[in-house]
Amino acid sequence: MKPEIFADTVLVWLGPVPLTRTVASSVVVSALLVLLGASLARAVRRHPEGRAAAAGRLAFGFIHDLVEQAAGRPWPALEVFAGTLFLFIATAAVVGQLPGVPAPTANLPASAALAALVFGAVPLAGIRARGVGGYLAHYLKPNPILFPLHVISELSRTLALALRLFGNMMSGHLVVALIVALVGFFVPVPLMALDLLIGLLQAYIFTILTAVYVGAAARVGEQS
Amino acid sequence: MSEHTLLALASIIIAGLTMALGALGAALGESRIGAASMDALARQPDEASSITRNQFVALAMVESTAIFCLVIALVLLFANPFMEG
Numbered sequence: 001m002k003p004e005i006f007a008d009t010v011l012v013w014l015g016p017v018p019l020t021r022t023v024a025s026s027v028v029v030s031a032l033l034v035l036l037g038a039s040l041a042r043a044v045r046r047h048p049e050g051r052a053a054a055a056g057r058l059a060f061g062f063i064h065d066l067v068e069q070a071a072g073r074p075w076p077a078l079e080v081f082a083g084t085l086f087l088f089i090a091t092a093a094v095v096g097q098l099p100g101v102p103a104p105t106a107n108l109p110a111s112a113a114l115a116a117l118v119f120g121a122v123p124l125a126g127i128r129a130r131g132v133g134g135y136l137a138h139y140l141k142p143n144p145i146l147f148p149l150h151v152i153s154e155l156s157r158t159l160a161l162a163l164r165l166f167g168n169m170m171s172g173h174l175v176v177a178l179i180v181a182l183v184g185f186f187v188p189v190p191l192m193a194l195d196l197l198i199g200l201l202q203a204y205i206f207t208i209l210t211a212v213y214v215g216a217a218a219r220v221g222e223q224s
Numbered sequence: 225m226s227e228h229t230l231l232a233l234a235s236i237i238i239a240g241l242t243m244a245l246g247a248l249g250a251a252l253g254e255s256r257i258g259a260a261s262m263d264a265l266a267r268q269p270d271e272a273s274s275i276t277r278n279q280f281v282a283l284a285m286v287e288s289t290a291i292f293c294l295v296i297a298l299v300l301l302f303a304n305p306f307m308e309g
Contacts, residue, residue, distance in 0.1 A: 006303045160288065167291030168284075174298075205284045 005170060008107055026104035029091050059087075063207075070208050071215030078214055081121060085114060086207040089165065093199025096169065097192060103199070106169035108162070115162035118210050122154070126217035135217070161209060168202045228307065235304055239297040246293025253286040 008020040043052035063083035068074050089105055096103025104110050126135035139150045172195030179188040225233075261279035265272060
């Protein structure tokens, strides 16, 4: 038996472009989120006292507080970015519990793409807050000798983000598959509950780390 | 023993060692986090929500070292670049 850990099944070939299971499930998750967000926004506008509006406001307040605590100040653009990441990863973890549907994040290229988004957002936020010169100058502080260390830390934390998400999401499914193969059905149910908890926790951690990294890049100037 | 068997043997043994040592380090680190957060909870029960949240974040950060080891062990077993076919 060779489990599919690093590979990805191709469902259909759309001309020269392969449509893999990961692509399909992430498109479905994104579509679900867009629909949910649109309906919640309409609920907030039409029935501000209703339950759906309260749920939407609670979710927004959660992300708002999270970003404000991690980045040190309210920051709407970062709320949108980090909130999107949180909702996507959390929904992916929930969807991944359905039988036969892989979590989009249980695939190394997909989680690496999310980490690459964070990697790109850090200099963007730094340049917007401090200007190109001000952002680049922080690489040479406190001493130009530390320049390689700054570069290595940015690269390694991106790698760690990608591998942490991928490993956590993939290992849960692998453990469940192993237990089903060894013991039988219904035994791994507690492990699946743990897997669900870990998936939501990883979404939270990914979001907090994103807010901390981006917030630190924008705060570079305030310290000096 | 052919070269392929030797390579497979070494990969399996190293994968087990990787997982054992990685889990050992993560277990030690997580036990310290657990003990420290229990201590903090006993001293400051009012800050329970904040302590629990930070504890979970710290646990997951430490846990990720074990997860890195798991990924490396799985690469050795299922996607070993030196064992084609």
